[in-house]
Amino acid sequence: MADADTSTxxxxxxxxxxxxVRATQAPHVVAYCHCTDCRRVTGAPVAVFAAFDEAVVTFTPDEGRRVAANPGVTRTFCAVCGSPLTGRYDYLPGQVYIAVGILDQANDLAPQFHAHESQRLAWLHIDDELERFAKSARSQLTDAAK
Ligand SMILES: [Zn+2]
Ligand SMILES: [Zn+2]
Structure with missing residues (x-):
């Protein structure tokens, strides 16, 4: 998925x-995030986010409500219904993380790894061969954006 397909x-x-929301390029990376923050934001036992170049994503009419509850992270939510829309991380400039569950093509956006595996709910078992990172998988995310 690193090769940007301009027809996407x-x-x-x-x-x-x-x-x-509309994106004109495929995401750099799609990942599970098991962190407690993502759990609260989505209300789901695990979040899946797709990382896009900010430049290729547009929101109509806008990104809604911004909430910065933790340092270095800004989340946005639909101003009307509160659906989680995006996350932005100071250490990943120019990237926007979109909750895969709001995307029409979610079925085609399979996660590539698990982040924050150390915070996974004990009863949640996802049987796959994907790589699991105890923490943020920061290096994988920044590499994927290059
Ligand atoms: Zn998370
Ligand atoms: Zn809404």
Whole structure:
């Protein structure tokens, strides 16, 4: 997925439909995140995010409400229904992480690894061969963006 396919269009919307998203290139990387933050943000036992170049993503009418509850991270939510839309990390400039569950092409966006495996819920068992990182997999994320 590192090769940007310019013919790709990825679309999505929040729960209520007030916020729509469109990306004109495939994501750099798709990953599970088992961290407690992502769990709270999504309300799900594990989050899956797709990392896009900020430049190829547009939100209509806008990205909604910004919440910066933790240093270095900004999350956005639909201003009407509160669906989690994005995450941005200071250490990954120019990238926007979109919750895969809001994307119409989610079925084609299989995760490539597990981040924050050390915080995975004990009862959650995902049977796959993907690489598992105890923490943020920061190096994999920054490499994927190059
Ligand atoms: Zn909404
Ligand atoms: Zn996380």
């Amino acid at each position: 269009t990825i679309t999505g919307r929040c729960y209520c439909g007030a916020t729509r």
